[in-house]
Amino acid sequence: MMRACLYKTGIPCLIAVLLLSGCWDLQEIEERGLVIGLALDLTDEEVDPENMETYEEWKKKGEPDRVRLTGQVAVPTQQGGNGQSETESQPYFNMSTVSHSVFDALRLFSTRSSRTFTLDHIKLVAVSDNIAASDHFNEGLLDFFLRDHQMRRRMLFFVTEGEASQLLELEGQFNEIPAMKIEAVSENYSRSNRIPHPFAIGTLSDEIAKETSFIIRKIKVTKDKDIKVAGALLFDGKFSKLAGELGEQETIAYNLIVGEHQNGIITAPDKQGHIAAFEIFSADSKIKPTIKRDNISFDIHISATGHLGETQYPGGNPLTSKYIKEVEEVMKKEIETEVNKVTEKLQKEFKLDPFNLLDEIRVKNYKMYEKVRRNWDQGEKIFSDVPIRFHIDTKIERIGISGKPEQKEG
Amino acid sequence: MFVTKDRKLSTGSLIILIASTLLGVGILTGPRSITAAVDGFGGWIAVLLTGLLFILIAYAAAYLINMFPGENIILFGPAIVTKPINNTICFLYLLYFIISTALYSRNVADVMKLYVLDTTPTTVIIGSFLLVSTYTAVQGINVLIRLNMLLFPIIFGMLGIILVLNAGGEFNFTEARPFFVGDFLTYLNGMKSSLDIFIGIGIIYFLSVFLRTPEKTGYALSTGIIIVTLINMIIIVISLGVFNFASVQNIVYPTVELAKDIQLPGAFLERTESLFMTIWVLAIFNVVSVTQYTVSLGISQLFNRKRKLWVVWPLPIYFLIALAPRNIDEFFYWRSILSYVGFSFLLAIPLVYILIAKIRKVA
Numbered sequence: 138m139m140r141a142c143l144y145k146t147g148i149p150c151l152i153a154v155l156l157l158s159g160c161w162d163l164q165e166i167e168e169r170g171l172v173i174g175l176a177l178d179l180t181d182e183e184v185d186p187e188n189m190e191t192y193e194e195w196k197k198k199g200e201p202d203r204v205r206l207t208g209q210v211a212v213p214t215q216q217g218g219n220g221q222s223e224t225e226s227q228p229y230f231n232m233s234t235v236s237h238s239v240f241d242a243l244r245l246f247s248t249r250s251s252r253t254f255t256l257d258h259i260k261l262v263a264v265s266d267n268i269a270a271s272d273h274f275n276e277g278l279l280d281f282f283l284r285d286h287q288m289r290r291r292m293l294f295f296v297t298e299g300e301a302s303q304l305l306e307l308e309g310q311f312n313e314i315p316a317m318k319i320e321a322v323s324e325n326y327s328r329s330n331r332i333p334h335p336f337a338i339g340t341l342s343d344e345i346a347k348e349t350s351f352i353i354r355k356i357k358v359t360k361d362k363d364i365k366v367a368g369a370l371l372f373d374g375k376f377s378k379l380a381g382e383l384g385e386q387e388t389i390a391y392n393l394i395v396g397e398h399q400n401g402i403i404t405a406p407d408k409q410g411h412i413a414a415f416e417i418f419s420a421d422s423k424i425k426p427t428i429k430r431d432n433i434s435f436d437i438h439i440s441a442t443g444h445l446g447e448t449q450y451p452g453g454n455p456l457t458s459k460y461i462k463e464v465e466e467v468m469k470k471e472i473e474t475e476v477n478k479v480t481e482k483l484q485k486e487f488k489l490d491p492f493n494l495l496d497e498i499r500v501k502n503y504k505m506y507e508k509v510r511r512n513w514d515q516g517e518k519i520f521s522d523v524p525i526r527f528h529i530d531t532k533i534e535r536i537g538i539s540g541k542p543e544q545k546e547g
Numbered sequence: 548m549f550v551t552k553d554r555k556l557s558t559g560s561l562i563i564l565i566a567s568t569l570l571g572v573g574i575l576t577g578p579r580s581i582t583a584a585v586d587g588f589g590g591w592i593a594v595l596l597t598g599l600l601f602i603l604i605a606y607a608a609a610y611l612i613n614m615f616p617g618e619n620i621i622l623f624g625p626a627i628v629t630k631p632i633n634n635t636i637c638f639l640y641l642l643y644f645i646i647s648t649a650l651y652s653r654n655v656a657d658v659m660k661l662y663v664l665d666t667t668p669t670t671v672i673i674g675s676f677l678l679v680s681t682y683t684a685v686q687g688i689n690v691l692i693r694l695n696m697l698l699f700p701i702i703f704g705m706l707g708i709i710l711v712l713n714a715g716g717e718f719n720f721t722e723a724r725p726f727f728v729g730d731f732l733t734y735l736n737g738m739k740s741s742l743d744i745f746i747g748i749g750i751i752y753f754l755s756v757f758l759r760t761p762e763k764t765g766y767a768l769s770t771g772i773i774i775v776t777l778i779n780m781i782i783i784v785i786s787l788g789v790f791n792f793a794s795v796q797n798i799v800y801p802t803v804e805l806a807k808d809i810q811l812p813g814a815f816l817e818r819t820e821s822l823f824m825t826i827w828v829l830a831i832f833n834v835v836s837v838t839q840y841t842v843s844l845g846i847s848q849l850f851n852r853k854r855k856l857w858v859v860w861p862l863p864i865y866f867l868i869a870l871a872p873r874n875i876d877e878f879f880y881w882r883s884i885l886s887y888v889g890f891s892f893l894l895a896i897p898l899v900y901i902l903i904a905k906i907r908k909v910a
Contacts, residue, residue, distance in 0.1 A: 161666055161667035161668075161671065162664050162665055162666050162667055257818065286661050286662055289807060290804060290807065291808060339790075339808070342794060343790050343791045343793075343794040346791070346793040346794035346797050347791050347792070347793040348793070496721050496722070497721075499724075499725065500724045500725050503588075503725050503728045
C-alpha cells in the first residue's frame with residue numbers, strides 16, 4: 138500500500154517539483170541594466186584587458202581598427218519620479234569599452250558593472266561617419282547588430298558627424314535620457330521636409346542584402362550639446378559604404394521624388410520678386426517606368442497640395458485667384474529645378490540610385506530587370522544615362538486668415 | 548489483435564487534426580527556404596502547386612483507405628503485399644516518423660534557446676518537451692483530438708494577428724511584386740523545399756482505424772491541406788513585403804522576425820515574439836504528440852504489444868536523435884533528406900498498394 142502510493146504519487150511529485158519549480162533563465166528586474174542606446178566609434182585606444190597586444194602590433198597584422206562601444210543604460214528605479222522635484226542623480230549612465238569586436242566590447246560592459254545587460258530595449262544605434270565610410274562597415278562592424286537575436290529590427294540607425302558617442306552625452310532642456318530624446322526628435326520628420334524618413338536597422342539590413350543604394354539622415358551634435366537632424370548621407374549599394382552627402386535643399390527634393398515628403402515649406406520669390414512661402418500638406422509621387430525594347434525611361438509625377446503660409450507682399454493682400462495661380466506656377470518651377478538638380482547630381486556625380494527605380498522596373502518587366510540588375514548603379518551604370526522626366530503639379534488650397542477679397546471694378 | 552470499438556475521428560476533427568499537425572512545421576523557416584529556392588519571387592506559387600499535388604495524393608490515400616473502411620495499413624496491408632513486406636514497409640515508415648519527430652523537438656530547443664531561454668541547456672529543453680508530449684501521447688486519440696481542437700484556434704488566431712498587423716504596418720507592396728515570375732523549373736525547385744510542410748499527412752495511413760466516416764477522408768484531408776497552403780502562401784508574400792526578396796533569404800527564422808517587428812503605439816504590446824514563440828511551441832507540441840501516438844499505435848499493432856508502454860520506451864531514441872545534429876546547418880540538411888524520404892513513402896504507398904490490390908482483386 139505504502140509502496141504503491143510512493144510510486145504513484147511520490148515520484149511524479151518529485152519530478153514535477155524539479156521541472157516546474159524554477160526558471161533557468163531567471164533574472165531579477167532590479168539586477169538588469171536596460172541598454173537603450175549604443176554608439177560605435179573607431180578608435181586607436183588600447184584594449185581594456187592589459188595583457189593584450191598594443192595598437193601598433195595589432196595594426197601591423199593588417200586587421201581592422203578597434204572599436205569603442207558606448208552604451209547608455211537606463212536606471213529603472215530612478216526614472217519617472219515626477220512630482221519629486223529634486224532628483225539629483227541622472228536616470229541613466231553611460232559606459233564605454235574598447236575591443237576588436239563589437240560583441241566583445243559589449244560583454245566588457247559586464248566587467249564594469251554589477252548589472253546584467255539586456256539589449257531588448259535598445260532604441261537607437263549610432264555609428265560615426267568614419268565607420269560608415271570605412272571598408273569594413275558592411276562586412277564587419279554592422280554584423281553584430283544584425284545577427285544578435287536580442288536586437289530589434291525597429292531600432293533607429295544613425296550616422297553622426299564626428300564621434301558617435303557624443304550623441305549619448307546630450308544635454309537638453311528637459312533633462313531627458315539622450316537616447317529617448319533622439320528618438321523623439323526623429324519622429325519630428327513629419328514637421329520638416331529637411332530630413333529623410335527615420336531609418337531602422339532592419340531597413341539597413343534589407344538594403345544591404347538587396348545591394349541598392351540608400352539614404353540615411355545625418356545627425357550632428359552642436360557645440361552646446363544639442364542635436365540637429367538635417368541633410369542626408371548617401372550610401373553606395375554595392376559596398377554599403379558612405380559615398381556622399383545631400384544638402385538640406387537636396388533632401389527636400391529627394392523626399393518629394395520618393396513620395397516621403399510629409400510636411401514642409403518651400404520658399405521662392407514670386408514674379409514681382411516678393412518672397413512667398415508654400416507649405417506642403419501632402420505630396421504624392423508616382424513613378425512610371427516606360428520600357429521600349431532596350432530603352433528605359435521614367436516619368437515621375439509629383440503632386441503637392443498645401444497652403445500659402447506667407448507672402449511678403451507690400452501693398453495690400455493678394456487674394457485674387459490670378460495671384461494664387463501665379464504662386465502655384467512659381468512653386469512648380471521651384472520644385473522642378475530642385476528636383477532636376479538633385480537627379481542630375483545623383484545621376485552624373487554619384488551615379489547612384491537611392492530612388493530604387495530598379496524596383497519599378499522589376500515590377501513592370503521582370504526580364505528587363507534580370508538584364509539590368511547587375512549593371513544598374515554598379516558596373517556599367519545604366520542608371521546615369523536613363524532619362525527621367527518630372528511632371529509637377531502644385532495646388533494651393535488655403536491662404537490663411539488675412540486677405541482682401543477680389544473686388545470687381547466698375 | 549487490434550480492434551477499435553468506437554470510431555472517434557469525425558470529419559471535422561480530422562480536418563483540424565491535419566491542419567494543426569501541418570501548421571507548425573514549415574511556418575518558421577518556410578519563407579526563407581522557399582524564397583531562396585525560387586530565387587526571389589513566386590514562392591507562393593510553389594507552395595500552391597505543392598498544396599495541389601498533396602491534395603491529389605490525399606485523394607489517392609483516401610481511395611486506398613476507403614477500400615478497407617475501419618482498418619489501417621497494418622491491418623489491410625498483408626492482404627495486398629503479404630505480411631513480411633507490409634510489416635517491413637510499416638516499420639521503416641514508423642522509423643521515419645521517429646526521426647522526424649525527434650528533429651521537431653530539436654527545432655523547438657534551437658529556436659527557444661536562441662530567442663527566449665538563453666542559458667537553459669538544450670538537453671533540458673528537449674527532455675522536458677518530450678516528457679510532456681509523451682504524457683499527452685499516452686492518453687490516446689481522444690485526448691489528442693480534444694487538445695488539437697483546443698489549441699488550433701489559438702495558433703491560427705495568433706498567426707492571423709501577426710500577419711494582419713504586419714500587413715498593416717511595414718508591408719511594402721512594391722517589394723512583394725511581381726507575383727508571377729519564373730518558369731516551371733524554378734517552381735519545381737521551390738516545391739522541393741516546400742515538401743516538408745505537408746508530409747505530415749502520412750499519419751492518416753495509421754490513424755484511419757479511427758475514422759468515423761471513411762468515405763469523407765479525401766475531403767477532410769484536402770480541406771486541412773488548403774488551410775495550411777493558404778496560411779503559408781500569405782506568410783511568404785508578407786515576409787517578402789516586410790523584408791525584401793534578398794533580405795528574407797538571410798534571415799534564419801523570418802516568421803519570428805515578423806512577430807518581433809510588431810509594435811503597437813504606446814508600447815502597449817512589446818516583445819510579441821515571446822508570445823509567438825509560446826504559441827508556436829504549442830503547434831509543434833501538437834505535431835510531436837500526434838506522431839508519437841502514431842508511432843506507438845503502429846508498434847503495438849506490428850508486434851502485438853501494449854500501446855501505452857510503447858509511447859514511453861522509444862523516448863531515449865527520440866532524445867538521442869534530437870541531439871545528433873551538430874549545428875543548425877546539419878539540422879536543415881537532415882530535414883531536407885527526411886522530407887524526400889517522407890514524400891516517397893507518402894506517394895509510393897497509395898500508388899503501389901492500389902495497383903497491386905486491383906491486379907490481385909483484393910477488396
